[in-house]
Amino acid sequence: MRLKVFEFDISNSVLINTQTQTQHHLTRTEAQVLEQLANHPNQVMSKGQLSCAGSQQAVMSESAVAKAIFTLRKYFGEPYIDLIETLPKKGYRLNISTPPPEWQQQLAQRKKLIILASCMMLIAAITLITAMHQYIWFKTAESPVRESRVVTLNNHQQIELIWLQSPKKSSQQVSNMEQKIITAFNLCPIVKWRDVYLAFSNDMQVLNISMQGYSSNGELLVRNIKTSDFSLQPNFISPNWLQEVSLCD
Amino acid sequence: MTKKVQWFGAICISLLLCSLVIYQHIKASEVNIVLSCQNELVAAAPQTQAIEKNIMIADFSLQKRSASISYRYFSADGEPIATLHVQGGILSAYKEKNIYILNLTQSKLIRHNQQLSLPQHATHVQAFALRNIAKEGVHNLTIQIVKTNPNKNLALLYFLPSTNICACSLITMD
Incomplete structure (x- = not known):
């Protein structure tokens, strides 16, 4: 699982920094907490939810969760300290944005282009009308x-x-x-x-x-x-x- | 479709629209009107109040985007006195309202008989046109066809800014 520059190998409980190629073997608790956060990216997870590790009952204490978060942040290092965000009295959130699918990107690009082209045509039309208004618009002619x-x-x-x-x-x-x-x-x-x-x-x-x-x-x-x-x-x-x-x- | 192709397409569409508007404008300003108006010029001498009579035939030719007006002056006996040619272009043509705005840029007076005095009208029109051309580079004249008869061979013209009128034979009008 990719978490920005980190690769999280769930099966082996290993966190690899792909930039520095450093590896960190996670404890069971750390791996469970990170897996829960990674499965719910950008969502606020309470300590209680994280302590359940996906099951119905808590498998670890809330203080164990806090300790795991502390350790994980240490592994991420200073530049990625905010990868796990603390929301006071609410819980934790993994700050990771999932890239949209390719078709969505294309659609967004096409939309941008259409808007840009429309703006260009509008500007061209306004410029043209401004330059030629004296020929195009006539005052209503009154009968003499x-x-x-x-x-x-x-x-x-x-x-x-x-x-x-x-x-x-x-x-x-x-x-x-x-x-x-x-x-x-x-x-x-x-x-x-x-x-x-x-x-x-x-x-x-x-x-x-x-x-x-x-x-x-x-x-x-x-x-x-x-x-x-x-x-x-x-x-x-x-x-x-x-x-x-x-x-x- | 690459970005370049899309941009090229957008620019082409814009250019096409612009060309269409310009073409429409050019076509709308193109006219084909030929008018001939005969006028009796009557002038009272300021001191003696003696009446001086002359004939003036004004030929208006509005072809495509060019305009030409010839004022031909004759004595009451039909002797040619002078011709005043005024030429230029059509600034705009509002066919539905029968209004034509002319941009006249050239004026030339040709005397045919130096013995006969120039009618006041010729002096007046020439001085006015020359002054405007010298000062602003152009003499603007608006012609409005106020009325045409059912046979479309007669038109009453109203001129601006002079506010003069003239009933003319309508030779061509497209």
């Missing part, structure tokens, strides 16, 4: 349409005015501009346009008008007008503008 309303003109035609988002425009500017556009459309005998999209540029220097409609023969019509006004108080639609840029056609 801010408001729309249907306007009935003097000739009972209906057009939809749709404002797109522009951060600097005020509701007063929107209202003024709408009024000017409606007035301009009211001057037309017939209006071809159905949807009128309006947007101020971010710097408030350009008014965008995009109109969509249909001709009398059902042909799709589109018109984009970009009006620049770089004055301090842009007017965009002046009487002169209305004359030069007719919204009717």
Whole structure:
């Protein structure tokens, strides 16, 4: 029986230190105590249990057990003095760990490898996502349409005015501009346009008008007008503008 | 199975996953959109309030991962004035929301007729693009297709950060 560096020959009651090749012939009591401890590795054995030596009745006294332990420790020597551990008021324990079977070792190794590989893949994925998040994740796109309303003109035609988002425009500017556009459309005998999209540029220097409609023969019509006004108080639609840029056609 | 083989396998799987994500990203950013937009440019002279009219045709070509925009300026009589070419790449394409973020890195203005004055729009766009390219090395432009008609031949574009709009003929869109 192997006990760390010691080989315990039960049949001949001999304890051999395989490192130093020293042999110790054990007494009957010492051999019985060591056999009991070796048969229950890492388990606490009371003096009473050890004194029974595996039988129903005590075959030695508890003091004989203590003496045997003392002798065995002496044989183990200083480096292995803790091979037999004393647990006060409980007993003794042989500190020896039995190596797990080979398949268990392989399984443990495989588990370690799987965990390591998973961690690596996780780190790679996190690194990749961090590096490419600007391409992968998008903020939810909001519709740039801010408001729309249907306007009935003097000739009972209906057009939809749709404002797109522009951060600097005020509701007063929107209202003024709408009024000017409606007035301009009211001057037309017939209006071809159905949807009128309006947007101020971010710097408030350009008014965008995009109109969509249909001709009398059902042909799709589109018109984009970009009006620049770089004055301090842009007017965009002046009487002169209305004359030069007719919204009717 | 030796440890080396297991490690090799784990690294191969990681590389495969990474390649798959990158490939998906590259494919997702590839677009094929060609748009042409005709605009009437109207500018009021600050002092006289006299109206100056020009025509501008903007051609947008988003092919695979490259982007090119040509602004062609004409007089009201149809005389070519200048062409402003802006080129670069597609930073990202969010096809489901119809949002395309362009990284424009080159800008070139070609004058066709020195006698005719350059429209304010051309001066404005060129100055803005050149300033951004000189300062940050790139001029970012986001194009959002707000609406397309049922026949898919007309698209309303919304531009950021300028917040301008434009209704354009949709020539190709994959």
